[in-house]
Amino acid sequence: MSEELEELRQEIKQLRETNTNLEQQIIKITAERDSGRQNAADESDAATKLRMDNVALKLKVTNLQQQLNSPLSSTAGLKVAQRLQGKLSSLFEQAVSASKQLADNSSQRLKDITQKYLKEAMLRKELYNKLQELRGNIRVFCRVRRDDRGESILQFPSKSELVVPKLQGGKETLEFDRAFGPNASQEEVFEDTKPIVMSCVDGYNVCIMAYGQTGSGKTFTMMGPDNNPGVNPRAIKELFDALCITKRSSILARLNVSTPEDLLQFIEIGNQHRSTGATKMNTDSSRSHLLLQIKVQGFNTITRATTYGKLTLVDLAGSERVSKTEASGDRLVEAAAINKSLTNLGQVFRALASGSPHIPYRNSKLTHLLQDSLGGDAKVAMFVNTSPLESNLSETSMTLSFGQNIRKVELGPAKRNTGPPRPKDALKRKPK
Ligand SMILES: Nc1ncnc2c1ncn2[C@@H]1O[C@H](COP(=O)(O)OP(=O)(O)O)[C@@H](O)[C@H]1O
Ligand SMILES: [Mg+2]
Structure with missing residues (x-):
């Protein structure tokens, strides 16, 4: 018992x-x-x-x-x-x-x-890509900066239209994929850029650029101040958030980074090394292009395919004409090189627009570097940044017509870079 x-x-x-x-x-x-x-x-x-x-x-x-x-x-x-x-x-x-x-x-x-959830996310992405293919793969956004020093001479009758005074008198209405006025927030601007940025996860080469005269808000748009971040930090954050299976991100110097903070710090270093000559126009004038390139390897858990995309973020040097800055010596040589690369950028787009068999990518280092992100299989978003002030009207007109010319380019349907599906157990393996 x-x-x-x-x-x-x-x-x-x-x-x-x-x-x-x-x-x-x-x-x-x-x-x-x-x-x-x-x-x-x-x-x-x-x-x-x-x-x-x-x-x-x-x-x-x-x-x-x-x-x-x-x-x-x-x-x-x-x-x-x-x-x-x-x-x-x-x-x-x-x-x-x-x-x-x-x-x-x-x-x-x-x-x-x-x-x-994954299926829906994929469907959304696919629909977006279809939509974009239908609209062509170049988006041109105009952004007019806020400037409290004077009245804006530009008007925005709709989300995509901009009314600008003509130099010879009268006014004209220009159309862009989006026209952002002086009060547009960084969030608003990114809202329209985000889907393009994110398509690099699907294996597209994507290039986001800011073009415009010095002081027009290129750096504000791309980098933005710490307390009001622009496209770059937002894009990087989105990418890191979205890529639960991120393999590797290497940028220009093939630096391997594992957090958005690392990457942003690297951009900061790049920024400090930018040559910023004291031209007459603006002591902060950036006399160089800043390129940030991120390679993105994605893995689709449903189709089991690996995608290879590339995101290139470019803050171009000021587009103002050399004479205006009254540079001399080294600065003049530098300015001439900048002008050449920007002129060449325009030529590349023109050649693409006319369907020319020869695209002069190799005529400048800038377009050479951007070759695989500007061609037929890439997606491009170009910001044309301008000042709202009358005193800058002549540069503003040049910038806007640069943007209008690019809008004529039809890149045709973008192509994805997709690898063959991987076997099921491959997921568990560490990325190479
Ligand atoms: N949309 C905007 N709203 C408010 N301030 C702006 C805006 N765009 C530019 N600025 C300010 O104008 C100045 C010049 O802009 P910046 O981005 O440096 O021009 P860029 O890079 O084209 O030379 C900066 O002080 C910036 O903070
Ligand atoms: Mg700048």
């Missing part, structure tokens, strides 16, 4: 351990479920019910144990013990099955939801 009682005690002890174990499992599964992208109330109800069942079972076990510990006469004791054992094992089975059900439900739902 006492032996049997001892056995029963051991079993209760075991049962208690199992119960603790089950509890932990439930906590884990609940946490997993909560981290999933869903808010299914029914499941949460089920989890609560199962959790309550578990508590109830635990209470019963405690209760039974108390009965067992109370003094018993030998035969009656044995009977009680047998009955208790039966009850305990049935309770134990119930607890196990309840926990198992919870685990199955949660992980299956989590799987379903993740799958659904």
Whole structure:
């Protein structure tokens, strides 16, 4: 009898351990479920019910144990013990099955939801890419900076139109893919740029550029101040957020980075090394182009295909004519080179627009570097930045007509760079 009682005690002890174990499992599964992208109330109800069942079972076990510990006469004791054992094992089975059900439900739902989410994200991307192919693969955005020093001479009758005074008198209306006025926020600007940026995850080469005279807001648009970030930091953040399976990001100097902060710091270093000559026009004038190139390797968990895309972010040097800056010596030579590269950029777009078999990519370092991001299989967003002030009208007109010319380019449907599907276990392997 006492032996049997001892056995029963051991079993209760075991049962208690199992119960603790089950509890932990439930906590884990609940946490997993909560981290999933869903808010299914029914499941949460089920989890609560199962959790309550578990508590109830635990209470019963405690209760039974108390009965067992109370003094018993030998035969009656044995009977009680047998009955208790039966009850305990049935309770134990119930607890196990309840926990198992919870685990199955949660992980299956989590799987379903993740799958659904991925499918929808893919569909959205595909629709966007189709839309963009229909509209051609070059977007030209005009952005007129805010300038509190004077009145704006430009008007914005719609989201895509800009009314500008003509040098010879009168006014003309120009159309862009978007025309951002002086009050457009960085968020608004990025909203329209983001889908283009993100298509590099799908394996497209993407180039975002800012063109305009010094002081027109190129750096503000691309980099932006710390407290009001522009396209670059936002793009980098989006990329890091989106690429849960990011393999590698290498930029210009083939520097490997693993966080957006590293990458931004690297841009900062690049910025400090930019030659900033004190030209007469603006002491902060950036007399060089700043290129940031990010290679993005994506892996589609549904189609199991690897994509190779590239994002190039370019803050071009000021487009103002050399004479205006009255540079001399080294500065003049530098200015001439800048003018040549910008002129050549225009020529490349013109050649693309006319469908010429020869595109003069190699005529300048800039277009050479951008070759695979400006051609037929790339997506381009060009910001033409201008001042709103009358005193800059002549440069503004030149900048706007540069933008209008680029708008005429039809790149044709962009091509993806996609690798062959990988075997299923490849996911677990570390990227090379
Ligand atoms: N959209 C804007 N809103 C407010 N300030 C702007 C805007 N664009 C440019 N600025 C300001 O104008 C100045 C010149 O802009 P910047 O981006 O440096 O020109 P760029 O790079 O073309 O030479 C900076 O002080 C910048 O903060
Ligand atoms: Mg600048």
